[in-house]
Amino acid sequence: MVRIKYVVTAAVLLIAGILVAVYLSQSEEKRVKKQFDSLSEWVSKDADETAFTMARKTQNIGTLFTESCEFKAPFYSLSGSYTPDDISSYAAQARLGFSRVSLHFYDLDIDFLEKTSAKVMVTGRLKGESKGGERLDEVREVHCVMKKIDNTWLFNEIEVIEVLKK
Numbered sequence: 088m089v090r091i092k093y094v095v096t097a098a099v100l101l102i103a104g105i106l107v108a109v110y111l112s113q114s115e116e117k118r119v120k121k122q123f124d125s126l127s128e129w130v131s132k133d134a135d136e137t138a139f140t141m142a143r144k145t146q147n148i149g150t151l152f153t154e155s156c157e158f159k160a161p162f163y164s165l166s167g168s169y170t171p172d173d174i175s176s177y178a179a180q181a182r183l184g185f186s187r188v189s190l191h192f193y194d195l196d197i198d199f200l201e202k203t204s205a206k207v208m209v210t211g212r213l214k215g216e217s218k219g220g221e222r223l224d225e226v227r228e229v230h231c232v233m234k235k236i237d238n239t240w241l242f243n244e245i246e247v248i249e250v251l252k253k
Contacts, residue, residue: 123207126148126242127190142179186217211229228247
């Protein structure tokens, strides 16, 4: 009888441990997705956006990146290592050319390499209208490496892959 009690207790503890592990891994996945949601929100621009809102958003964009983030986007002439300040500055310049722009991410595939590192493959769609009236609608595959620093997931590497048109 005592032996059955130990087996049941061990089984309950094992199940509880598995549930905690699943809960914590989902929590980390949600934290990574939240960073993509924040990037999407802060890159996006409405036609009636004020200068103050633009400054706040572009400054916030920089908070999503590690101290040195590696970019690979050769068809945008944007390859190299950039600081959060550099990234905020480039974002401000890019957003100035648009009257409206939106960025959305789809099909996030997150692979946690270790406790503080994740590889993310995602589809990004950038839509907008330039101040000159030209419409933009681009879809790209994006490969990212994210690092967990001070309990926050930050973009450490980004590679933009051109999707072939049909």
